[in-house]
Amino acid sequence: MGSLSSFSPRRRSLALGGLAALVGAPAWSQRTPVKVRFQCDWRFEAGTIPYVVALRKGYFADEGLDVTLNVGAGASATVTRLASGNFDMGTGDMNSLAEFAGNNGLVPAKAVMLMYESTPAAIFSLRKTGISKPADLRGRTLAAPANDGARRIFPAFALANGLDPANDVAWTSVDPAMRETMLARGQAEVISGYMASGWVSLQRLGVDPKDIAVMKYAEHGVKLPGNAILARPGFIDEQPEAVAAFLRAVTRGLKDAHTDRAGAVAVLKGHEPLVDTRIEAMRLGVVLDGEIATPTVRRQGIGDIDLARYQEGIDALAKFLSFKTTPDAATLVDTRFLPPLAQRKVFSA
Structure with a gap:
């Protein structure tokens, strides 16, 4: 052939x-x-x-x-x-x-x-921080690897929910293997990631699913x-x-x-x-x-x-x-x- x-x-x-x-x-x-x-x-x-x-x-x-x-x-x-x-x-x-x-x-x-x-992208936090909706992200620092897909398209999430992606939040770059660990330990207050990673990895670290707050991009106006x-x-x-x-x-x-x-x-x-x-x-x-x-x-x-x-x-x-x-x-x-x-x-x- x-x-x-x-x-x-x-x-x-x-x-x-x-x-x-x-x-x-x-x-x-x-x-x-x-x-x-x-x-x-x-x-x-x-x-x-x-x-x-x-x-x-x-x-x-x-x-x-x-x-x-x-x-x-x-x-x-x-x-x-x-x-x-x-x-x-x-x-x-x-x-x-x-x-x-x-x-x-x-x-x-x-x-x-x-x-x-x-997109399976999402924002994860612990409920005890009081972050439950997009507006709660104002003034917060989000942690994610520099090349994280959810981080790259965060502006779509922000603009769909009335946030200024450049001024309402800050970012810190972390190693991919440490992202969920930092959230579980309280070393980060918010992280971005994919559902299969963040949702499951936090539970692997002992976090009760009832204590995890999740905002899926696809459920908050992001059609990517x-x-x-x-x-x-x-x-x-x-x-x-x-x-x-x-x-x-x-x-x-x-x-x-x-x-x-x-x-x-x-x-x-x-x-x-x-x-x-x-x-x-x-x-x-x-x-x-x-x-x-x-x-x-x-x-x-x-x-x-x-x-x-x-x-x-x-x-x-x-x-x-x-x-x-x-x-x-x-x-x-x-x-x-x-x-x-x-x-x-x-x-x-």
Whole structure:
């Protein structure tokens, strides 16, 4: 099979459709496996389970792929790492992707499969501080890593709730591994982060969930997407079949994680022995039930991207983050490689 990038648009579309419809290992996978350097957005925790399952259960190998999973430093950092050319694909924040493109005049990666329909970003505090609504953040100092996705898009949360993001709050940069610990110990009064990280990690540290105050961005007027599987444009052009194969394998991994959650956590434990299975089971529930399996995904399947909605979010980001230029959403998205709808309907409607 020749490279899909050498086909006419119609032939390329037909070829991709044929690729997606195949069951089991495609013929091209009998060649030397294609190496895929994949950048995770975070540590090997529940959020990475679909990829870990696909690796450990041989789904990538079935598709003719030799995948290396790399620990991440945040969904925003994935974008810059893909831009460096050191990775081929990764899980990254779609808002950070737009910001990079808007400020650098180039497309470092394209979103090929949406994982979180809405941003999982949130603000966390302890109820004893009296912080329960956005207005309570005035005069407070928030702690987060410098490249934290929730911190980067905080202006969207602020402006949607009558706050001045530049003057009403202050920020202090902290190590990702210490963020929740500092809040639990009273060394920070407010933190930003993703639900699967902040909500679960605070409980792992012994904080009673009744004592945690949470403000989810998506429930406070922020209509931005979250993480997607991204691929470098060069890798898409050179290995289009591999991109489609990767998404098929991950979709299988996601289905396994949904249908056998205890088994999926056990696979994670085999990959990263230091994880706490009780905590990761809890975290997996947050990821699957609270972030991925939205009503839209239950009806329409995982992965597709609403370009109009994404453009609306980009336009808002460009305004309050002062992008040099405003990217066209269509230039940042390429969903030709998604598996067939029947395969993507992982969750019951």
